[in-house]
Amino acid sequence: MIKDKFADAVTAPPPPEGDADIGAIKDILGFHIRLAHGACLRHFTETFTDLDLTQKQVSVLWLVDDHPGIAQTDLAQRLRMDRATTMAIINRLQAKHFLRRDRSEKDGRKQALHLEEPGKAMLARAKAAIGEHEAWVKSRFSDKEVRQLIELLSRIHE
Amino acid sequence: MIKDKFADAVTAPPPPEGDADIGAIKDILGFHIRLAHGACLRHFTETFTDLDLTQKQVSVLWLVDDHPGIAQTDLAQRLRMDRATTMAIINRLQAKHFLRRDRSEKDGRKQALHLEEPGKAMLARAKAAIGEHEAWVKSRFSDKEVRQLIELLSRIHE
DNA sequence: CCTATTCGTTAGCAACACTTACAATCATAA
């Protein structure tokens, strides 16, 4: 119930002038990446309204579960985030009691992150929701195309 | 000079545990789209620091140039943006005297957007910068792969 | 004419990315 007008915009014939879509921008690869990301983000947000989680938050929960005791800097590197941005996300997750910070024993500067029980439960629900979301994205591709797309995108973010 | 640590993170061997990259998340298509978008956005921002323009602002300048007299709603639909978000972007561009709002003669509710001279000059510079940016993105693909990738991404944002 | 819709606008909220600065900790060289 968010995108009715977009549906129109897509199926409607070019409004006034003739060709009249997005013009030469449509040849710009970066532009398509941004639009595709925006579409994904919108659908993700809808899928996760009940859980009240963002993409980043889910990614962090997921990685902390995969790597118990991981430090914030390590997290930031894996998700290509700023240290300060990571802080903000960790703060929100901690406020919800999804994870805790323990001082690392090996390095007093670092914080060892661990999921709390509510975090584990939420992650389980989140993974189910991600299944839905992924199904939505992948519905327009064959398995081979999905692998192709992932391979191509991987080259961009290394 | 922003991403030295990321270069390390990418070329460095998996830190502690064994496989230890991003784990099962790497099979999630949406995750790769987000990372690729993030990488693009970072490079774009670096490329456009001198011009002090964002992706959205460039897209709007470009479209207004392609479709003189376009209304804000039409812009919003083409770029998949909210009306309110579009307002904010138009306001910033207008504050820099890059474009102006004229009341539409055919529909008193609409604002007809036109580029001002500074806007045209800036768009010319922006298009050159986009050339650089695109070259950076495309450097890792063949022409065929670029066409493929655009086609696949287009299916996501319709 | 009356009603519903559209468009622009304003205001506010949340998330994120970035910067600068600072304190604590660690690593290393003198």
Add this chain to the structure above:
DNA sequence: TTATGATTGTAAGTGTTGCTAACGAATAGG
């Protein structure tokens, strides 16, 4: 061992973006 420099987390602040809710003005349709 001490001094120096780098790393880590933290805090505070700025800017961009996306969303909502509400309102007035203009339009379209009955």
